[in-house]
Amino acid sequence: MAITSANQLELLQTAEAVAREKMIDPDLVIQAMEETLARAAKSRYGSELDIRVKIDRKTGRATFARIRTVVGDEEMENHHAQLTVKQAKNYLPDPQVGDEVIDEVPPVDLGRIAAQSGKQVLLQRVREAERDRQFEEFKDRKGSIINGVVKREEYGNVIVDIGRGEGILRRNEKIGRESYRIGDRVRCFIKDVRREARGPQVFLSRTDPMFMAELFKMEVPEIYDGIIEIKAVARDPGSRAKIAVISYDNSIDPVGACVGMRGSRVQAVVNELQGEKIDIIPWNQDQATFLVNALQPAEVSKVVIDEEAGKIEVVVPDEQLSLAIGRRGQNVRLASQLTGLDIDIMTESEESQRRQAEFAERTKLFIDTLDIDEMMAQLLVSEGFTNLEEVAYVEVDELLSIDGFDEGTAAELQARARDYLEEQSRKALENARSMGVEDSLINFEGLTPQMLEALAKDGVKTVEDFATCADWELAGGWTTENGQRKKDEGILEVFDMSLEEAQHLIMTARVMLGWVDPTEMESAEDGAEEEEAEV
Numbered sequence: 039m040a041i042t043s044a045n046q047l048e049l050l051q052t053a054e055a056v057a058r059e060k061m062i063d064p065d066l067v068i069q070a071m072e073e074t075l076a077r078a079a080k081s082r083y084g085s086e087l088d089i090r091v092k093i094d095r096k097t098g099r100a101t102f103a104r105i106r107t108v109v110g111d112e113e114m115e116n117h118h119a120q121l122t123v124k125q126a127k128n129y130l131p132d133p134q135v136g137d138e139v140i141d142e143v144p145p146v147d148l149g150r151i152a153a154q155s156g157k158q159v160l161l162q163r164v165r166e167a168e169r170d171r172q173f174e175e176f177k178d179r180k181g182s183i184i185n186g187v188v189k190r191e192e193y194g195n196v197i198v199d200i201g202r203g204e205g206i207l208r209r210n211e212k213i214g215r216e217s218y219r220i221g222d223r224v225r226c227f228i229k230d231v232r233r234e235a236r237g238p239q240v241f242l243s244r245t246d247p248m249f250m251a252e253l254f255k256m257e258v259p260e261i262y263d264g265i266i267e268i269k270a271v272a273r274d275p276g277s278r279a280k281i282a283v284i285s286y287d288n289s290i291d292p293v294g295a296c297v298g299m300r301g302s303r304v305q306a307v308v309n310e311l312q313g314e315k316i317d318i319i320p321w322n323q324d325q326a327t328f329l330v331n332a333l334q335p336a337e338v339s340k341v342v343i344d345e346e347a348g349k350i351e352v353v354v355p356d357e358q359l360s361l362a363i364g365r366r367g368q369n370v371r372l373a374s375q376l377t378g379l380d381i382d383i384m385t386e387s388e389e390s391q392r393r394q395a396e397f398a399e400r401t402k403l404f405i406d407t408l409d410i411d412e413m414m415a416q417l418l419v420s421e422g423f424t425n426l427e428e429v430a431y432v433e434v435d436e437l438l439s440i441d442g443f444d445e446g447t448a449a450e451l452q453a454r455a456r457d458y459l460e461e462q463s464r465k466a467l468e469n470a471r472s473m474g475v476e477d478s479l480i481n482f483e484g485l486t487p488q489m490l491e492a493l494a495k496d497g498v499k500t501v502e503d504f505a506t507c508a509d510w511e512l513a514g515g516w517t518t519e520n521g522q523r524k525k526d527e528g529i530l531e532v533f534d535m536s537l538e539e540a541q542h543l544i545m546t547a548r549v550m551l552g553w554v555d556p557t558e559m560e561s562a563e564d565g566a567e568e569e570e571a572e573v
Contacts, residue, residue, distance in 0.1 A: 068093050075100060083143065088119040102145055108137040172203040176240050177231045183252045184242075185225050188218040198224060198242060205240035213244050213312045214276035225310060227252060244311075245275035253310055254281065257303045258296055266292045269321040272375035276312050280332060280372045282321040293318045317372075325350070325377065332373040336362035339386055349380045356385045400424060408454045417442070430455035463487040475499045482550075484543050489530050496529045505547040512540040 054064050075091040079102055083089060088105040106119055108126045126133035186198035186205060194209035196218055207226055218224060226242035227249035233239075243249060251268045260266040266285050273279040285292035296318045297304050304316055322328040326341040329350060340353040354362045362383050363370050374381045384392075397419055404415035407426055421440050423429055429437075430452055437448035466487035470480070473494040478501045480490060498504055513535045514528030528535065548554040 065095075068095065072100075075102070079143070084118065086116060086118040089143070100145065102143045104141045104143050106139040106141075108133050108135055108139070110135055172240075173231065173233060175202060176200075176228065180228050180231050181248065181252075182228055183225060183249070183256065184228055185223060186242075188220055188222045188224055190220060191218070196224075198226065200240065200242075203240060205242040207242040207244065211241075211243040211245050213314070216244075216276075216312055245273065247271035247273045247279075250279060250281065250307065250311065250316075253307045254296060254303075257298070257306050260285075260290060260292075260295045265290060266295055270376045270378075272372040273314070274368055274372060276314055278315045278317070278368055278372065279311075280317045280319055280376050282319045282328070282332070282376055284321040293320055319376070325379070329373065329377050329379070329381070332376045333362055333369065336369065338362075340389075343379075349382065350377070351382045351384070353384055353386055353389045356387055359383065359385050404429075407458050408451060410451070426455045426459055430459055466491040470494045473499070476501075479504060482547065484539075484546070486533070489533055492529055492532070498529070501547050501551060505544060505551055505553060507540075507544055509537050509540040509544060512544070513537045 072091045072093055075093075076089050079089040079091065080087060083104070088107075090103050090105055092101045092103070093099070094101070106121045108123060108130075109120050111122050111124075114120055114122060121129075121133075121139060123133050123135065126137065126139060129139045130137060184200050184205070186200040189197045189199045189204065191197070196207040196212070198205045198207055205226065205228070207224070211229070224244075226244055227246050228240060229243040229246055230241040231239070232241070248271065250273060251271050254268060255261045258266065261268060261283075265287050266283055268281060268283055270282040271279070272281075281296070283292040283296055285295070295303075304318065308314060308316060317334060319328075319331045319334065322331065325343055329341055329352065330338045333352065333354075336354060336358045338352055338354055342351040342353075343349075352362070361369070364372075370381055370383055397416075400419045400423075401412065401415045403426075404410060404418050404423075405412060408415070408429070417440055418429065421436075423432075432452075434445070434448050434452070437443050437451065438445065463486065467480070467490065470487065470490040470493075473491075475490050475494045476499060479485070479493070479499065482501060482504070485493070493499070493504065498507065507529075510526055510528065512528050512530045514531035515526045515537070517524050517526055528540075530540070545554060549556050
């Protein structure tokens with residue numbers, strides 16, 4: 039079939055029909071047609087030629103043109119598609135490198151093979167355009183809820199028709215053991231939209247915590263309007279969930295608004311989530327108060343927070359332990375996800391036993407090191423003294439405030455404590471020297487003999503060794519592996535060294551060695567102070 043024998047408007051009509059069916063830009067279809075005709079022309083006139091086709095968007099007339107580009111003499115590679123400046127003078131008045139010489143060539147007959155090849159190119163381009171349209175449409179809908187119809191199931195994954203495309207609901211994103219039949223309507227959360235080799239993929243989820251948050255946004259107008267905010271969500275899909283909310287209007291109860299009249303609002307969400315039990319909790323800026331709320335329905339006696347370690351210790355009545363932990367640890371696990379803290383739960387009796395053990399241990403320390411009787415040691419512990427340094431260097435008035443302590447007793451206690459600490463420091467320094475610690479590190483300001491001994495045991499014996507350490511190697515820290523927080527023990531962590539102190543000491547050593555410009559250390563400290571001020 040010769041292109042000239044066909045109705046010239048037929049190309050435009052075909053492009054319009056394909057574009058309307060696939061919901062893509064008609065111009066993309068016409069460009070695909072132009073590429074198809076250009077390939078057919080190259081197979082007729084020679085693949086080494088640069089043949090281009092232009093279809094008039096109004097008349098549908100297809101123009102075939104041979105393009106030759108003007109290049110320098112040394113750049114000539116293909117004389118069929120290129121011309122030198124000298125050769126181009128026969129066609130152009132003042133040719134320059136990069137100019138194009140355009141010659142119109144006769145239209146070609148589309149043979150059976152060329153037509154089939156052209157059809158494949160056309161289909162491929164249309165498919166690519168369709169994929170681009172699908173990606174552009176759904177990429178901005180990530181994080182929202184969409185309704186779809188179950189199309190088919192593949193290896194446990196559900197393929198969902200979501201209108202202008204398909205989404206995949208993987209087996210691990212389904213709630214419990216829920217199953218679907220072809221034609222069932224399903225509501226899902228668009229978790230991710232990615233370009234892949236097979237085309238754009240829309241990944242759906244019904245287990246994502248944000249699915250519940252979006253459902254509440256649909257059911258509770260106050261959340262949609264921003265009067266109530268969902269601060270955190272934790273889910274055990276299909277079983278139980280906790281959601282923390284806060285109201286920015288004092289006249290509106292956030293929990294009551296989410297529950298609704300006779301539980302109508304929360305029940306609508308529960309029904310969608312296959313009966314998942316939902317605890318709605320008031321969010322509080324105070325971590326301890328928030329955690330007490332999060333552990334409901336269990337009662338909490340005491341909360342101890344270790345902010346540096348990101349851990350929290352909760353004491354509950356003995357009879358409340360199983361309720362606080364929950365079935366298979368569900369309650370405490372959800373509370374931990376909600377607060378972002380590792381939670382250790384203990385009963386009041388366990389805490390009492392621990393306190394008694396600590397009391398006995400400190401009492402024994404004072405008896406052994408200060409050579410005093412048990413009653414006097416217990417008095418010191420009861421008044422809050424935990425180590426010898428506190429006894430040795432505390433203000434005398436604090437010791438005198440203890441019943442039965444006079445000036446002579448206080449002075450003698452402090453003298454014994456200081457003598458003991460000095461002897462321990464002397465032994466630690468001797469050990470450090472015997473292990474090869476150099477004087478440069480011994481004289482380094484900020485390190486005690488006990489610290490030097492600990493460093494030497496870890497192979498740090500010179501200022502150069504010390505300067506190569508990382509702050510967390512000295513002070514310790516926490517890392518997260520596979521979602522689990524892991525403790526990194528620091529060499530000097532037992533001496534209560536903070537990360538800031540470790541950073542300062544390491545930077546001082548690097549400045550001393552000339553590794554770092556002192557101005558850099560000053561700017562780093564200024565930056566740290568600014569961050570603290572902002573916090």
